[in-house]
Amino acid sequence: MAKKNKKVPKVFRKKIKPKKWKKKILKNIHIPSDKKWIEERFELMDDRMVIKQDLPKEDLKKLKALGKSIKKNKGTVTKWKALILLAIAVLAFLFNYLFKNVLIKKGIETGIESIFEAAGFIENPDLSLSKGSFTFDSLSIQNKDKPDRNLITFGNTAIRINMPELSRNRYHIEEITLQGMQLNSSRTSGDLIDSRGEGSEDSGTPLIDIPDMEEGKEQVLALIEEHKSNLKSLQYIDTANQELEAFTQRWTQTFETTRTGVEDSIKEIKDLGSRGVPSVSSLEDARGVVDEYRGYSDSLLDQKKELESLNAQFNEEKERLLSMKEEVENLIQDDIDYLGTLLQLPGREDVQNFISDKVKEILMTRFQDYYDKAMLVMPYYEKWNASRSGAEENEGGAKRLAGSYIPFPTAEQPRFLIKKIDLSGGDNYSGFFNALVSGITSEPDKLEEPVLLTSAWDNGEARMSLDGFLDLKEDASQLFDISFSSPANPADFGDTLSALGIESAGARLSYTGKSIPHPDEEGVLVSLDMDFADLQITLPDKDDITTRLLRETVAEIKEFMVNAEVHIDSNGIQGLRVQSDADKIIKEKLGDLLKDLPSQGAAELEKYIRELVASELKGSEKINEALDQLGLESLSQIRSIEDLEAQVKAYEDEARSRGEDLLKEAEDRARAEAEKLKAEAEAARKEAEAKAAAEAAKAKAEAEAAAAAAQKAAEEKAKEEASKIKLPGF
Amino acid sequence: MISFISKILVALNSNSRPGELASGIAFGFCLALIPKGNLLWIIIFSIAFLLKHNLAAMLLSLLLFPPLASLMDPLLHNTGQLILTMPAFQSFFTTLYNLPVLPWLKFNNTIVMGAFLWNLILWLPLFFLFRQLVVVYRKKVAPRLAESKLVKSLKKVPWVSKILSAYNKLSFLR
Structure with missing residues (x-):
């Protein structure tokens, strides 16, 4: 029996009093039929409730399940859940x-x-x-x-x-x-x-970032560049250069050919010279040599004439081409006139507010930059805001009301508060900054002090400090007030004022400013007072009327003030007003100067066009050099021929001299023969006179006739000899 | 959802306490009524999680009651507003509000406060109502249902009995 009882769950095995049995067992069975069933399985023995013996297998099975559920129903906390926690x-x-x-x-x-x-x-x-x-x-x-x-x-x-x-x-x-x-x-x-x-x-970027305003030069260069293809001078130069190049090539070839001829002649004459003047034994020989030399001389003369003719032709054509330069000058003037009509130079009215306008440009650029940088953050903020509201919408998936929060007084402490933000940073170049912000809160009314801002910035050359507050209280009379100041900044204008003919300008800039809510409209109003002191202006080293006027103008500006007001809101810069006391001086003095600006512009234009033309003409200059070289070459060839002529003439002279010597010798010989015959005739006469003293008349007559005949014969012979050597000039 | 329903059916017909099912449903209603995202909801959920009651009943009611809660929102808001702005309670709520941690309960929200109050009011009636319903079901409905021809014929269908036995065998996995 005991063995079988062991199969009954422990909770049912105990012998307990009926009251306790009801509390511990019967109360923990919640199915009425099960309750009835369990009552039937127990019996009262010795004032104790005892489970019946020899229960069938099915009953034991059900008892087991009921025992489990009774055990499970005990207690108020589930152990496994506590373990999970x-x-x-x-x-x-x-x-x-x-x-x-x-x-x-x-x-x-x-x-x-x-x-x-x-x-x-x-x-x-x-x-x-x-x-x-x-x-x-x-x-x-x-x-x-x-x-x-x-x-x-x-x-x-x-x-x-x-x-x-x-x-x-x-x-x-x-x-x-x-x-x-x-x-x-x-x-x-x-x-x-x-x-x-x-x-x-x-x-x-320096602190005072003044954009490059060298408009004059830029404007002129841009204009020239834009209309370069329309400039007649450049087109003409291009054509002329091509023509000159063709001309040079042609004449180089020509003079190359003539140079060969001249060199052949030089060689020929050189050979002639090396042979020397041949010896002549007779007047016939002498005549032959002289004729030969004359042949050379005539040939050289023809060559020279040909070269001179070519040289003249070359020079004529060269002159014609070089006259194109004059045409270029005319065309340059035309181009200047043409560009002058296109060049828009500032007039007097443009300098009405010159300084103000320039500062306005600078401030517009700078504030636009601030605005653009601020706008860079906006997409991220909007994205975050959208995701936040989206999340809030999603949170209310069951579309429940959000309800409202009833504010209870707290110890005057706001719900969200940042007591202090200490921010520092920067870099070596643009400077380092320290900023302190205190009192940022979602409930400004609970704080006595508004948000305080202080910051300092230093880049070694310039310093800036900022102080201000941001009062977000509902009844705040002034939402915010931020003032900043920066003393003695080196402000270098560089060549910003080159449009006015000023080489460089520098000053000591001190500025103070204030940023407040716009009194009438949405947005912020920033006012800025800029004091440009110790103005140092470098003018060009010239003494023309422009520079003198400019010197006179700037001499009066040692210091000037600029006042600016910028209105900026969420849509960007809404207004910018700039005033400067320098405007009046500039307007009065510089206005006169600017009267001459159109002519200055034209001069500037001419300068740059000439520079441009000069660079274009560089090619033709080289051609000019080549042409000059060709001219020299031509003259050199002519001179060479002349030298050869002189040389041949010397040979000819020498040959002629030798012929003359021969003639002289023949004359002397004939004269000596005549003298001899004369003497012989004299002797014969004397002999006849002596022999025929008697035969005086007869013999005298015969002797005289013989002498006369002999003399006549000698003279005729001499004449004949002499006539054989007939040289020009003799 | 089907799992929750089957678990509830099992609990209804098993020897679990009627109060377990009733408190599960009452807590589910409670949590559905209070807006989420505050410490009060977390505390009630933690308590409900730790207490021994039918979790399936709680989760099912947590799923089923929110539409009802949305309909009740105006009532909750008005109740919360009424209580929170009652001059008599101002100092009490101010003290609570200035105590550590308690502001995380978001009790100063009209809906939260209204829901909390209605929970206090409704929890016990709901508990007893559902408890009584379970008792009545077990006493009167369940035996009749078990004896009904429909259930008997369903039990005889082979695949139904197979599914039921398989479900019983695998229920330990859940």
């Missing part, structure tokens, strides 16, 4: 120590990537729930439009939250310290924060 607590504890910061790092970086659509990097984040602090060593967000640069970077950062206040559902951040903040720094591989502190894209 305990396990969650243990896991939270482990997570805090092992995975918290890793997951925070991953979460922040993923969040940055999703919001900014660019890489984010955070170094050593540490969240301490017990201290209520969050710190990290560095944070950088890549600029999605310029992947090699960061949108923003932070160095050591610490945020400390007031935990007791947090438990009162109030978010009080005691302090936010953000060090090493940099905008637009360069990204380096591995180290995403540019530790060198360089490379802000604006690094080259």
